[in-house]
Amino acid sequence: MRRFLSLALAIALPTLPACGGRHAGSDGGGDIDPDCPQCFRSALYPENWDPNFTDAEGRFLHDFSYAGYRAGEADIPDVTGPIFDVAAAGADPTGAADSTSAIQAAIDEAARAGGGVVFFPAGLYRCDSPLMVSASRIVLRGEGAGRSRMFFARDQGPSYSSQLRFAGVEDAGSMLLLARDAESRAFEIWLADAADLSPGDEVDLGQVVSEAWIAEHGMTGTWTVSANQWRPFFRRTVVSVEPGSPARVRLDAPLRHPLLVRDGAGLQRIRGWLSEVGIEDLAFSNAVSNEAARAYDQVHIIEFYRVKDGWIRRVHSFESPLAEGGGHVQSGGFLLHRSRRVTVRDCTLERAQNRLSGGNGYLFEIRQSNEILIADSAGIAGRHNFIQNWDFGTSGCVFLRVQSREGLAVGSFGSMMGFSEFHHSLAMANLIDSAVTGDGWGAVNRGLESSGAGHTATETVFWNLQGGSLRSMQYRWGYVIGTRGVEVVTDLSDIFGQAQGTEPEDYREGINQGEWLRPASLYEDQLVRRLER
Template sequence: MRARTITVADASGLKVGDEIAIGWQISPAFVAEHAMNGTWMVFNDTWQPFFWRTVTAVDPDSGAVEIDVPLRYPALVRDQASVRPVTGLLREVALMDVGVANAVGWEDAWSQDQVYAVAMLGVRDAWVMGVKSFVSPGAPAEGKGSGRHLQSGGLTIQRSARVTVADSTLELAQHRGDGGNGYLFEVMQSGEVLVRDCVARAGRHNFVQNWGFGATGIVWLRVHSSEGKAVALMGSEFGTVGLSEFHHSLATANLLDQSVVDDGWGAVNRLAWSSGAGHSATQSAVWNASGKGVVRSRQFGHGYVIGVGPQLTVETSLESPDAAGTAPEDWVEGPGQVGVLDPPSLYEDQRRAVSAAESFQRP
């Protein structure tokens, strides 16, 4: 599961530096293995990318291909696992120190779904820094929608890898209804994404992994989520707490690290919601989180909640409907001990260890 070398039938078309996708078919056996019969249907019998990688070495004789980042989930011949080249990427693109606002009239905002202020699509080695939303000149002067910053979504990152989002604040979405709205920091089918020192307020799902397989290696570091709300109707701001969450289809090996959660964070079996999201997460960890909200961790296979603060509610019970098929119960360690956990940040500790190892290996 942590292989950095994979073997393919024919590696002659690959060379060092190539960008590739590693994926497999969402086969009946794969669906059954995860107890998702009747739930996972949208992507069934299609090949889906799970990992975006760069080739670092090739042996055409043996078919061995070395990649830059280990795999984090089994890629099986049973599911027709394969390597595919990826072209047409944008590289080393950035958005820095920019204000964004696109709120409009209230009814206009609710007439469209999934309108974003910023989108990073098919990028590599990209970054977003110092982006902040502000009161939109197009928002109503009074009444519903006044004082809002964003029409619906904030930032979306899709089918991308090696992206950093830092020191940014997005807040106050108008449309927080269903249909993919009010997602302030969204990551979709992407890997090796770092979201650090960011604030999200008053979206539907403030920080969210969304739609499809292939979200892995995402780190939310020192982020703050508050006032998330899922609103049912345009005519009313009444709603339920909107959690930041893993939203869809087996997000794998991700980390919420040293962050403040004042509304909630979810990693559960979402069952038939969102066109059959099912198991939303596996092998993911919540580390040293604080805040006044709730963490719901009911992950497929194994999940971890370690070192949460005294005011943060943790829910891992298998008695809830959204725990179906998630046994064993996720591991919880050290509730109420935030601030004394060593290391305070799992990501930064691992980063230091990797940097030290790389320095030692250099001649």
């Protein structure tokens, strides 16, 4: 893993000026090497940083290193078999005939065998109906995105659907209530009664979105969709349970926001996750006629639902034989939904046909998920190319070296630039790291838009952002550290009202000095530090 990180840094950042020494101080300011007087560390990330570091004004950076497959502690495996060949199962590699039944049969055979590789030899495969993966340890693999391609021909929606779905089930146990408030950055919680909770159990932690909690965030009349309902904020694995009254429970990753006993904070054991599943070396399209694509909302190509420790790598979109106007996807690309510790790497999605309002044109979408890593990937010509969307429950996610361009929000009376953004209900402690954009990023108070999105982000970090525009007006603190050629807006007097209730103004450091920021990647540096501890 450490060798991989060092190699990734060497490949991805060849143009940075060399800085041979290391900063001996702890204030983060000034030089870190006499041969590189411009180089600097953030004051919030000194050389001796640890996850508990907090400055005199209460500002701090979360430890984002838990994102991705197995929390970055293991490489994504190259699964060798058994092999289930879709062509041998009867799939047509010319794209002339519907291959849905043959491909589904290969997937189901792999499931009965306890897992394996569903292999797509070079060719073009047509599916007239959706595909479903409902078992763990199944990998869909091609011979490369340029050789193994699959297109979905269905042009009648329905809305809110996915055409290749990896889906666990949500088998929730009884609610176990907290005996004490849980603090942000904490690994330990205290339960009034741990019942039969055991190490290795998967749990959802959350609380009621109470009227009092809503008022404390200045969102009365805005966060109405979730008001007075229990919502899971964090998805974790139990590491240890120390019985007692109260019982002490240790989790595998830190919390990203306080949980309050006053608001019914607690946890539920969740069974039914899919794990060790992946898609690799394939290309996908579901583009159809423009009219058909715009008749339905939120039709995704791929969805991971209740997946942990999964991956999508070296997967691209392409222009379907049925596409009109060069489209690759009808509306949505990848949807990562109620999942955790998934890595998306080396993927490109582009050319959404439906970029109208209603949740369309989202190429890489994270919804109610934790510790997702999207790395070295590109989103082109969607509405919002990279996006967190819908309701509470997204935290600890990392967008690493992603590229976004040609985002366009299409409306009935005209169009405007479409930003990658945090879209809904207080996404907590996420990281945009070394991203390059030709459009922009946003983390603001969206007020009543999208059924009361309100404050969309808190304690999120924009680190070494390059190009385009950034609107960062986050609840409490947000962080903009090191930029290159970015129009940065954090002004609390914002004329669009997107800064309302977001005081104080977000932390800014190293604006137009990102070239000299060290380390160049916060996520990768934090991961190395944690693995060395």
